[in-house]
Amino acid sequence: MSFSGKYELQSRENFVPFMKAVETPDELIQKFKDVKSITEIVQNGNHFNVTITTGESVIHNVFTIGQEAEFGTLAGYKIKGVPNLDGPNKIIVKLNSVSLVTELNGDKLIDTLTVGDITYTRISKRI
Template identity: 40%
Template sequence: MSFTGKYEVESQENYEAFMQIIGIPADTIQKGKDFKFTTEVVQNGDDFIWSQIYPGHTMTNRFIVGKESEMETMSGKKFKATVQWDGGKIVVDFGKYKHSSEIAGGKLVEISEAGGATFKRISKRIA
């Protein structure tokens, strides 16, 4: 299934605990926990443009599955990573945490894991 679309956050689980583990400052966590940001994905085969649009800031990662690409983490750190397919999911190791994304029931389901905490975000398709 194609990831292409625009998605709005519908629900999040374990946001605060996960963000603390990966080193996000408490004030940033408080500001970010209630943002209803959007994710916009353009997929052309294994080529992706993945943007998260926050109030006043957009973070965009461009990558080709199976090829090393420069990526940016939630905390703004840049590094090189290789996104892989795992069944219908795309997975990437961001160093401090592992992240997977899939389309399930027409929704974008993202799971990040670090230090025993699992952060789950579900976003509904809006376009």
């Protein structure tokens, strides 16, 4: 199953508590809490090119499954992690204290980020 496509944020849960837990500045939380994002993924085998546009903020991540890469955050930080596949439609990355699971379920892209006991879920729909 290919992740390639463009996805628009439909819903999210626990954005503010998660952002506070990862020490995102309050002004950035307020700036992005009600902004819809667009995620564009280009997959070529195990190589991924991901662009997330949230308002004026653009995060661009390029990675290959099984190889260490840098991942950008809304706060502008870069965190290193090794993405791995869990079956044909799930990518798992451990980024310091944050666990990120991205799953493709039909036309929905579901991102689940966990830090401690706080889970932030983003559901985007293919457009």
